Every structure is written in structure tokens, then in C-alpha cells.
Amino acid sequence: MILYIAEKPSVGRAVADVLPKPQKKGEGFITAANGDVVTWCIGHLLEQAEPQAYNPDFKKWRKEHLPIVPEVWQHTVKSATKKQFTVVKKLVKQADVLVNMGDPDRVGQILVDEVINYCQVPKAKRAAAQRCLINDMNPEAIQRALNNLRPNRDFIPLATSALARARADWLYGINMTRLCTLQGQASGYQGVLSVGRVQTPILGLVVHRDLEIENFVSKPFYEVFIELKTANNDTYTAKWKPSAACEPYMDEDGRVLLKKLADTVLSKVVGQTGQVMAVTESLKKQAPPLPYNLSVLQIDAAKRFNLTAQKTLDICQQLYERHKLVTYPRSDCRYLPNEHYQDKSAVVQGISKTCGTLAEAVSHADLSLKSKAWNDAKVGAHHAIIPTRRGLDSSRLSQDELKIYELVARQYLMQFYPAFQYQEKQIDTQVAGGLFISRQKEVVHQGWKALFPDRGAKNKSAGEDAEFSAIKLPNVSKGESVTCIDGRLDEKQTSPPRHFTDATLLSAMTGIARYVNDPEIKKVLRDTDGLGTEATRAGIIELLFKRDFLIKKGKEIHATEVGRRLILSLPEIMTLPDMTAHWESQLEAIADKRMSYGQFMNPMLDGLAQLVHQVSDIAFSGLKGHGKPFRKKRKPRATSSPRRRASSSTK
DSSP states (O other): OEEEEESSHHHHHHHHTTSOSSOEEETTEEEOTTSOEEEEOSSOSEEEOOGGGTOGGGGSOOGGGOSOOOSSOOEEEOGGGHHHHHHHHHHHHHOSEEEEEOOSSHHHHHHHHHHHHHTTOOHHHHHTOEEOOOOOOSHHHHHHHHTTOEEGGGGHHHHHHHHHHHHHHHHHHHHHHHHHHHHHHHTTOOSOOOOOTTHHHHHHHHHHHHHHHHTOOOOEEEEEEEEEEOTTSOEEEEEEEOOGGGGGGBOTTSOBOOHHHHHHHHHHHTTOEEEEEEEEEEEEEEOOOOOBOHHHHHHHHHHHHOOOHHHHHHHHHIIIIISOOBOOSSOOOOOBOGGGGGGHHHHHHHHHHHOGGGHHHHHTOOTTOOOTTBOGGGOOSSOOBOBOSOOOOGGGSOHHHHHHHHHHHHHHHGGGSOOEEEEEEEEEEEETTEEEEEEEEEEEEOGGGGGSSSOSSSBGGGTBSTTBOSOOOOOOOTTOEEEEEEEEEEEEEOOOOOOBOHHHHHHHHHTGGGGOOOHHHHHHOOTTOOSSOTTTHHHHHHHHHHTTSEEEETTEEEEOHHHHHHHHHSOHHHHSSHHHHHHHHHHHHHHTTSSOHHHHHHHHHHHHHHHHHHHTTOOOGGGTTOSOOOOTTSOSOOOSOGGGTTTGGGO
16 A cells, blocks of 8 residues: 655645545545555644653753753654544554655655654665655646655655754754743843744844944935037936045945045036047846746735735645645745646646736747746756646635736746847046946847836836936947036935835845855855745744734834844844854755765754853843743744744744
């Protein structure tokens, strides 16, 4: 008997639908006509054991117990899903072949593997287990996945990475939360001071941004523009480009801060003859953006519809599991396997049936085109989020579901549109020893940008900002003489950074290298490295709101007084993203077989011991009188997603 173990009931039922019929439904499983069985987890059936499972004394929070580091790690069966675990365990022991059908990501892999391991499956049977990767909940796609099973042992590095992540999160979260809470209580704080290796640096990003804004002092800066006239009486405007000699009077962004310098330049050039030093013209092309991964989709949904990251993820899950209109949503990949290119006609037809607002976009799509999105070398366990072949009456979707589906569908259709093209022209002019630059960008062909809604004179979504001007530069040649007939001095003010929003905070988490201070760590981080994972980022942000560390003011995200005081009290290494961003890079290296479990865990444990020593001396005096009364029976755990319940509270 083959036993298919899905991550959740909805996936299990979808898998059963393609197996031989008639079928028999049992309590927590479905038996196919050929005797094969489908069962399912309900998110994590197991969870990391609490500290008291290792030593009853650990039930009471005491500083002398810290750091708590298990010698032999233990799982416990979750009480809420114990009945289903009993069903799965019995079937695992009866099965001849096991198939891991967890979601195609790191957590989906370990979620089923940990059940198999906990059931003490014999080594030979465990070695023979198979892996099925389902990215699309429609029957044809599920059948294709079942026809392409892979050895589950191929995914051991992915599972090891997930195991290292879960244990590191437990160690860091349990120990630092207990220690900070005890120190806080000694200083008059009531309640739990939750600390995690992801949540705390995210809170740190917001606190540091808030402080930067509060302490910002605006300064004036100056720009010089001149009007130039050619021998043919054509005119054009040019902007002064300060030379290296002006750097002592400029800020780090290259803006001139000394008005006298700008005044001097202006007085020297007006009425003077200049010379064209260079003329460059080129046709530029922008390929369509790649299909969505979850983070980019969440960012766009926040910008366009003001949806939170968690709301967007919840909608995506509905579109995937219930409506079967999009592929697996918790994806960090923006590429597609080449075999999916064969499905393009069927997918486009599905879009046409489901989303009437994209009818024109569908009609103009050129299905003979093939963008760079189709690339087997860049596809791992899962691929980009795209529409499925399925078409559905849009009246069966909520307004928010339709909005998200339309975003995903539009991004897919862009792959069948030509590049956006524009003509770029630049004239470099020298007057009285100063260099002045004139630029012109002119749209040649809209290409894929024609798919953006609300097109108009000022369409930032399509990139048609002030750079794409209706003003055209004259035809001039290198060496040609021109005259400066007028000029002006523009005084502007430097602006503070903006408060984080849902979109910008997510963007910061996915591109965390920008916020890393340590240059050595910055070197090893790729642009795609980030804090948390595609599947956990939304929940971690929600967690910070639930714990009263963050608050919203309109679209802006601010730190609360408690959140700020916590960050300002902790050692800097805990509040900056450097350490945890480096962890993420190392966990990815484990998944790619470039690093071992021990190479990650041993230095992490050394660092944890040092932090326990440091934090033991901190007095959270600024938190006196804050917080909610601490109830001993309440676990310092919270989560927004059942499948992450075992580890999200410690992140």
C-alpha cells in the first residue's frame, strides 16, 4: 500500500480525487480503489518540546537555568491534533511506501518528515520514501506531480536546513524571551518581553527609522539650471553637475549645501559661450518583470490596495486551495520550468474566463514570445506564482480575491508582451569650465507596460515619471558652440526618510542587505537574502502588532513606547539585522549542501551564551509600569498560521 501524506486536508482531498475510484472515506484518510491511501497532517502535528520536558525545574523561569540547551531534542504531539496524529501513525506503520506530499518548501518538507521520523519508521522504509511536489491544485497538475515522484532522500539537505532553523529559533527565542522577561519584571515591567531572532531586528528597523525621522534636521541644498541657445536658435535646459573639487561642500547624496558656491557658478556662466562636449543617443529596452513570488506580490498588493502582508497571503491560500486558480503561493521563486511553457494557451484561456478586465490584454498577448521567466536552472522545489488553467466565474470571488488574481494574471500575461522601449538622449555642455547635463527620455513603444491600469500622463506604475518628458532636446553636434542666455538657482530642502508601511517594511525584509552594517556580512549576502522566509514574514509582522510592539497610524507603521524601549535597552547585535541575515544565508547554504548542520549550530550556541551573559546585566528601567500582568500558565507563544505554530513564536 502506498501512503500519501499531505500537509493539510484540502490538499489530501485534491490528491485523492485523481486516484482510482470508487473510494472509501475514513476518519482522517481516504482509501482509493487500488488500496492506496491518502492521509494528511493539519499543519504541524508535532511541536518542539517545552523546556520542562527536558527538566521539570525549567517550568519555572529562572536566570540560573539559562541558557537552556537540550542534549537530545524532543518533539511532542500537539494536543489539538492528537487524534489525527494517531490516524497518521497507524497508517505509516501499515504502509509499504511513504510519499511526502508536504507543501513544496522548507517547512512543508520537515513537517511530514518529522512525523515519519517520530513514528520510528525502519531505516529501509524511510530510505525508500518518495517526494511529491505539488504547485498547482488542479487535477491535471496533481496527476503530473504523481507521475514525477522523486526520492525523498534528495531533500535531506532542505529538511536539515529546516531543522536547524527550528532549533535555532527555539534556542534563541526561549532563552532570550525568558531572560528579558525576568530582567523586565525586576525593573517593574508587567508581562512577557518577547524576543526572537527575526522579530526583534524587524522591530529594530522600525524603531531606528522612527528615531531617524524624529532627529532629522532639514538642510537647504542648491541646484543650478541654465538655458542654452544653439546657432539655429533652438534652446534647451541643462543642470549643473558639480566637479570633484566641490565635494567638500556636498552631502553624501551629491547635493550642494553651500549657496555661495551655486551663486558663483550661476554668475560665471550666464551670457557666456559654451561648447557641446558630447552627445549620446541610445535605444533602451526593458524586459517584462518576472512573475511574482510571494514577497513581491505582497509588496504590490500593499502599494495598490493597502492590503497587509498577512491578508494577501490568506487570499492567495484561498485562490490556491479553494478556487484552484493560482499555483502554490508560498514561493520565493520568480521563474518557471520550461515544461510550463506548453500550458500557456490553456492558462491564458483560464485568465480570459475568470477576469473580464484583462480581456483586451489577453487578446493582444503574443503567445509566440518566450520571456526569460522560463528557466529550469533557476527553479527549485517550487516556481513562480502564476494562474492555473482553470477558469471560474468571477462572481464566485470576493473583491479582494479578484484583485489579487488580477495582479497575478497580469504579471503572467506580461511574459507574452514585447519589451518596453524608450529613446535616451544626453547632451553634455561645458560653459565657463562647468559641466551641464541635459537628458531626454522618450517612449518609443509601450510593450508590456500597456498592461498597467489607470494609464495617464502621470503613471508611476508604468515608470512614466518626470524623466519621460514631452520636451525634446534639439539636434546638436559635439564641438558645437552654444550660448547661455539665462539661468536660475533652485533652493530645496532635504527630506527625512519616510515611516515604514506594509509595502516598504516587506521590501526591507526581502532586501535586508541594505540595512546590514557589517561590511563582511554584507559581502556574503545576495540581493535575494532576507529576514524570515516567504511564508513567515507576514506572520512575524502581525506578531509584532499583536504583542503591542508596533502600531499603525494610517498607512504608516510606528513602534510603540514598549517596542522602542525594548530595542534601546538590548545589545545592538540583537536589534540589527546583521546576525539573523547571516543566519539566513547560512541556512540557505545548508539547503544547498554548502554547509553542515554542525558548522551552523556550534557558532550559534557560542553566540547565544555570550548574549545571555550580556543581557543578564541589563535593567529595563524605561519599561517600569508598562505591559500587561504576567500570568504564569500562559505560554509566551502566538502565531498567525497553524502550520508555523511550532516555531513562529521564537522568531
